[in-house]
Amino acid sequence: MALPFKELPEQALDAMITREQTRIVAPLTEWSTLSLALRQEGLVRDGSGARAQSDYARDYDRGYARDYAAEPERRGGWLRTTGRWTMRLAASAALVGAGVVAGRGMTFGQGLIDQIQVAVSDSVGHRAAIHVGGKPFSSPADARRTLLRAQTDYQRAAAFLAATDSGPRIAGEPDVYRDRLAGLDEMTAASLGALKNAPQDPLLNQYYLSAAAAREATIQQLGNALPVGATMVRF
């Protein structure tokens, strides 16, 4: 007699397919490799990678464009030459986490920053120890739930503020956003680099998504913070 066998219900399979459709992976190629191939194809304009500062200065006011002009070299060197990028990733990740929790308030509310203590230990196996003031988490699952909720709240709040906040402007606000954007770019790149080594790691995925979401929100905020008539043509 043959053994009876079970089947996954159709609806369950459909649900799994839907989830799989939204799965993301770390990019399979390095930008440096792809960039080289694009140049050989003539798809990258010569010099656009190290665009003259004056061009950026014309498009933007200052600050962020300058960062981008130097970015390819800086980022490559940053990852290659220090040999300690995991340390930096941990620090970046911690700050993303903190940013997620603190949201926009982190930038303008020093009190929140005071509550967040980020300690990166160089001597104990390159581990990052993070203490955030407030009620301690009861379990890793509890912390993950909080992180997910905070991330969602951050995205919603940032999108709302970007769309509706008409309160008094803070001096130098565009620069604040540009600086944040530059930092988030590094975080995104760092977390992508980490995901190449551990593509299925849920924590690294979380950090990548958090950084990407925060970046999107910051772009919106920067767009709103620019003076009337100024157009954001580069970020």
Next chain:
Amino acid sequence: MTTHQTIVQRAVEGDERALRQLWMENAPHIDAVVLRLCGDRDLAADVAQEVWIQIFRALPSYRGDSQFGTWAHRIAVNRTLNALRKVRRIAKVEMDVEDDTAAAPDNPEADTERGIMAESIDQAVRKLSPGARTVFLLHDMEGYTHEEIARELGITTGGSKSQLFKARAKLRRLLAHLSDGFSTGVGQEHGTPI
């Protein structure tokens, strides 16, 4: 002009910064599609580069009618299938699609008895025969119609439907042990008459 349109425009003009921006935003999704279709990470890495070159080469034809990601997704699927064809994998797929004697075992009892179960749909899909896997991925994952699949793979629509039916049936068996968490139709048993 929206910010996104501006990025695309700059990318068309060959601005590396804009090109990288588009890649960074879309690679996690696009490369996931490539990886699914290739089923092999090393091959997928090679194909992904070709895919991105093709996307950027075709960028001037992007009119903004749809999301950039959606537009690029279609190119990714087509380019990946072309690349697979080049490495003669599709040739085998096409043969398998029309040939019911696919390489992978398709006997449910045998699967169960041998304990061939998958822990995820990704793992389960890898256990399908090449023909069934490609048809399943194109239809259920990428949203292609049977007619489009038939054109793309050079098979009949009937062949495509048949492979999809087999693929889904096999996936349901391979993933049966995960059914406990589902309330509808759980443990639908098929007893073989003595």
